[in-house]
Amino acid sequence: MIHELKDIVYSSYYAQQQQIKTVLISVVGLNGSSYRKPGVRMLLWENDKMIGAISGGCVEKEMIRQAQSVFKSGHSKVIEYDGRFRLGCEGVLKILIEPFHVNQEQLDQFQIVLDKREIITIESYYSEQSSLMGKSGSLIFSQEDSIYGKPFTFNLSFEKYQQTLSPEFQLFIFGAEHDAKALCQFAALTGWNVQIIDTLKGTADVTDFSGAKNLIRLNEDDIHQLCIDEHTAIVVMTHSFVKDLAYLLQLHQKKFAYLGVLGAKKRIGKLMDQMIEFNPTIDTEFLDAIHSPCGLDIGSITPQEISISIIAEIISVCRGKVPNSLSYKALNNA
Structure with a gap:
């Protein structure tokens, strides 16, 4: 690595x-x-x-x-x-x-x-x-x-x-709320280059995020400036429907390894409806690539546990693996 x-x-x-x-x-x-x-x-x-x-x-x-x-x-x-x-x-x-x-x-x-x-x-x-x-x-x-x-x-x-x-694996976290701090910390421990994306009016500082390489302040319409590629994971967790929508409408033009959106299943359905309304030609492949709610179903409750489930899903998607218990796998291979 x-x-x-x-x-x-x-x-x-x-x-x-x-x-x-x-x-x-x-x-x-x-x-x-x-x-x-x-x-x-x-x-x-x-x-x-x-x-x-x-x-x-x-x-x-x-x-x-x-x-x-x-x-x-x-x-x-x-x-x-x-x-x-x-x-x-x-x-x-x-x-x-x-x-x-x-x-x-x-x-x-x-x-x-x-x-x-x-x-x-x-x-x-x-x-x-x-x-x-x-x-x-x-x-x-x-x-x-x-x-x-x-x-x-x-x-x-x-x-x-x-x-x-391959180039250093990146994680772009869109949002600077409390739960983003836990995700940043665990992702940095994994060895990823973690960057926090906040709005121009945001008040957070990079020192608030343990392990973050940078905190970038951008207008929602300037996402195209970010260096996002096929070795990049993105997690949108702003807790704002309007901001999430603005980010996603621009992210569909980017290549990435993983895209996850925090929130309930009904919420992502509404986001997709709005994206199609704003951009009727939006690629269905992009919509299908969105993982929301993001993370694996491991019974996560706390921000730390949710962060672990998100990181686990990112790894499984990027490695092309279907999540399963190793003990179950060992039993089948016995």
């Missing part, structure tokens, strides 16, 4: 500023099953501080031990971690441990790519041959620019694990 890579890149830069070495630990292969899959990464500081995780916690302790030689020599290493007996998982992880040093130029380039919402590719080249193992390493680049690493250092003698990361 791009937010995990973002944490790793920024953390490595901060460590360099303090003259602390860091190593990047990447799962590049898996034989069997595991808690997390190839492509998961973590950063380890020389003082044992960890950013991210590659398992539920057990593998990390071993990584601290294995990374000591990398800190000391400055050379990469590739190891296999057999979790069949230690973790109860039937999997053997292939893990690349490499020195990772992010400088100011690389950090700036990385942030530019994030802001431009470009796809980022990571290629990890590794070899278990003694003569090449210490030269294993990773490259990070966008569609147009190299961000980290030197491609010419690797050749066909190396194995390659490649991963493509």
Whole structure:
């Protein structure tokens, strides 16, 4: 996930500023099953501080031990971690441990790519041959620019694990009432880029919303100015029928991953009737894409519980999954 890579890149830069070495630990292969899959990464500081995780916690302790030689020599290493007996998982992880040093130029380039919402590719080249193992390493680049690493250092003698990361997932929350604060907080903890949309006359401040990247004040007719794309979820929760209508009439021109509207079923029916009356040519595909009442039916009552149900629905829609109990799924697969 791009937010995990973002944490790793920024953390490595901060460590360099303090003259602390860091190593990047990447799962590049898996034989069997595991808690997390190839492509998961973590950063380890020389003082044992960890950013991210590659398992539920057990593998990390071993990584601290294995990374000591990398800190000391400055050379990469590739190891296999057999979790069949230690973790109860039937999997053997292939893990690349490499020195990772992010400088100011690389950090700036990385942030530019994030802001431009470009796809980022990571290629990890590794070899278990003694003569090449210490030269294993990773490259990070966008569609147009190299961000980290030197491609010419690797050749066909190396194995390659490649991963493509989509732009940072966004959540636009239209509305600045009390329940929006809970949704913002939980969505930020999920790793999403959360932005609050308020009216020009609104009195809320971004500091009122824990985890929010920004609070944008806009006239209801200026929604077209927002950078909304297929990696964006939208939740309209203004508690105002008029505002919801104005927002929805403009949002139908946008591409998005998810659109939810807070409110009762009868309310969304009236909103749709009004949208059709104002714009008879409105796309029925857009109307069908609206989730309202938004959220999964898990018996939510409090703003916090409702926020969890909304986030769960967003994830299920974006991943193309029909919500179900994992225990029920396991029973059917037994």
